[in-house]
Amino acid sequence: MSKTLFRTRIKFCGMTRAGDVRLASELGVDAIGFVFAEDSPRRLQPEEARAMRNAMEPLVDAVALFRDNAPDEVRAVIKQVRPSLLQFHGAEDDAFCRSFGLPYIKGIPMVGLDPAQRAGHATQLHLRYPGAAAFLFDGHAQGERGGTGRTFDWSQIPTGLGKPFVLAGGMKPDNVFDAIHATLPWGVDVASGIESAPGIKDGDKMRRFVEEVRRADCHPD
Numbered sequence: 001m002s003k004t005l006f007r008t009r010i011k012f013c014g015m016t017r018a019g020d021v022r023l024a025s026e027l028g029v030d031a032i033g034f035v036f037a038e039d040s041p042r043r044l045q046p047e048e049a050r051a052m053r054n055a056m057e058p059l060v061d062a063v064a065l066f067r068d069n070a071p072d073e074v075r076a077v078i079k080q081v082r083p084s085l086l087q088f089h090g091a092e093d094d095a096f097c098r099s100f101g102l103p104y105i106k107g108i109p110m111v112g113l114d115p116a117q118r119a120g121h122a123t124q125l126h127l128r129y130p131g132a133a134a135f136l137f138d139g140h141a142q143g144e145r146g147g148t149g150r151t152f153d154w155s156q157i158p159t160g161l162g163k164p165f166v167l168a169g170g171m172k173p174d175n176v177f178d179a180i181h182a183t184l185p186w187g188v189d190v191a192s193g194i195e196s197a198p199g200i201k202d203g204d205k206m207r208r209f210v211e212e213v214r215r216a217d218c219h220p221d
């Protein structure tokens with residue numbers, strides 16, 4: 001596709017208030033993430049997420065995020081919230097991620113990789129998650145939770161993935177322009193960089209974030 005027509009997708013993650021969801025939709029955000037990971041300060045109950053799902057406009061993806069949740073819990077969320085995509089951030093394998101019949105994004109920790117993991121990373125990811133719709137590269141180490149606002153060394157992003165990738169980890173209005181230029185992701189994902197407190201989104205930061213992504217798309221070189 002011509003560079004001038006390409007548009008970097010935006011996902012706002014860890015929404016907990018219907019007003020924030022409405023503003024995100026108005027700003028043209030592509031996807032909204034609801035967190036069900038047990039240890040998250042942004043964790044929602046399925047009924048809370050359902051209320052926010054109902055505040056979403058058409059043509060915006062609802063993403064349900066899990067970290068080693070039990071299969072029954074994933075199924076209960078799907079039934080109540082009707083997400084269009086699932087996102088897994090734990091030790092789930094491909095068979096588990098696929099078993100719910102929805103496309104899935106696999107979160108990949110990018111901090112603390114050893115040389116063996118770095119070598120042939122794209123191939124390893126292909127073999128481990130053949131069913132993934134996309135990978136999301138995040139700024140935490142294996143076994144840690146995401147959503148902490150930490151970046152990672154973007155030069156470690158594997159090349160030759162053959163699938164879209166989403167850049168996450170410490171994205172904020174002040175660095176997302178440079179991050180897009182440095183890595184050319186399919187999309188960017190942000191949680192804490194648009195917050196005033198965990199789960200409480202800040203309208204000005206949300207607006208500035210979207211403006212900076214649009215600016216990067218208008219200045220591809």
Ligand SMILES: O=C(O)c1ccccc1NCC(=O)[C@H](O)[C@H](O)COP(=O)(O)O
Binds near residue numbers: 191
């Ligand atoms: O957000 C959480 O609390 C969370 C908990 C457990 C696993 C993943 C979690 N969040 C992942 C994300 O929200 C995104 O990957 C995010 O873009 C990265 O977070 P941040 O660095 O705060 O932008």
